[in-house]
Amino acid sequence: MDVLCSRFIEVEHPDEVSELVTEGVFQSPFFILGGGSNILFTKDFAGVVVHPAFKGIEILEESQNETVIKVAAGEEWETLQQYCLERQLYGLENLIGIPGNVGSAPVQNIGAYGTEVKDCIETVEGWRLDTNAPFRFPNAECRFGYRDSVFKNELKNKCLITHVTFRLSKIERYNLKYKALADELQNRQWSPSLKNVTDCILHVRNSKLPDITRIGCAGSFFKNPLIPQQQYEQLKQEFPDLVSYPAPDGMVKLAAGQLIEKAGWKGRRLGDAGVYDKQALVIVNYGGATPEEILSVCDAVIRDVEAMFHVHIAPEVNIL
C-alpha cells in the first residue's frame, strides 16, 4: 500500500540541517528516514519526512594495523561493505547483506551472526535538532545495547546523524562464533578469508531470510526478549529445549523466533500477511497485505507467545 507524507525533504549536504532547524521544520511532526528497510508505514504520515542523502567515505587515520573511516549517513550499508571488502578491512563482515543506510546503523545497533555494529563504531556525529548545534559522541556516550542506543531513547527525535566513524582492522581476523557460520565454512572445507566468510554469511542469511526484492518484509519483526534469570529457570523446567543467551544485568535473552514457532505461528498466514516459514521472527507481505493484516499478525503473535510463555515480545520494526 502506498502512503503519503505532507512534505518530503531530501538533505543533500549536512550543512543544510542547520537551515532546516532554523526554518522550524523539526517543530512539527517529522520523521528521519534512512533506507526505510526497518519501517512499517501503516497510514499517511501527517508530517515532514527528512531523508539524509549525503554520501562519502573518508579515511581519517591509517596505521599499519587499523584504518579509521568516516562515512556519511546517506551511504548504503552495502556500499560500505563493498568498500571494506575491496580494501580488506575487517570488523563489519558479519553484517553483510543487511539492508539500509549507514546513518541508521547506530540507532538500533544493527547486529547479526555474533557481531554488533557498536563493536566497530568510534564516534557518531550529527546535528542536534533541539539546540541547533553539532554533536559528536564517542562510542560510550551512544549507550549501545541489544538493538538499542541513546538515539532510540533520551535523544529520540533530537538528533540527525550525519556521519559514523568506524575503526576497522587491517589485520585478518574473523568472528566465527555463530555456529551456522562456522559449520558452513567447515562443510565447504573453506579456510576463512574475507570473501569466503562473507559468501557463507550471505548463504546463511538467504537460507533464513526472504529476498526483500521478491517478498516484502522488514527483517526481524520482533526483538528477542530479555527476561529475569528466575523466570528463565521456571520456563526452562516446562520447556527444556528453550534457547537462551546470557544478557547484562542478570537477564537472559530468549530467541523470539523459537517462542513464535512453538506458539504455532511459523508459516501461518492471515490474508496476505504471515510469519515466514524459514524464520519465525519475520513477518512477510505475500503481495497485497494491508497494514491491518500485518498488524493483526503482529498482535496475534504477541498474544499467543504471551499466553504460552508469559513473555512479552516487542516489535523491532518502527511502526508509524
Ligand code: EPU
Ligand atoms: N529459532 C527457532 N525458530 C525460528 C527461528 C529461530 O527455533 O523460526 C531458534 C533457532 O533455532 C536458534 C535461535 O532461535 O536457536 C536463534 O535464531 P537465529 O540464530 O536465526 O537468530 P535470531 O535470534 O532469530 C537474530 C537477529 C537477526 C540476525 C540473526 C543472526 C534479532 C531481532 N534478530 O535473529 O537480525 O540476522 O540473529 O545473527 O536480534 C534483523 O534484525 O532484522 C535480523 C534479521
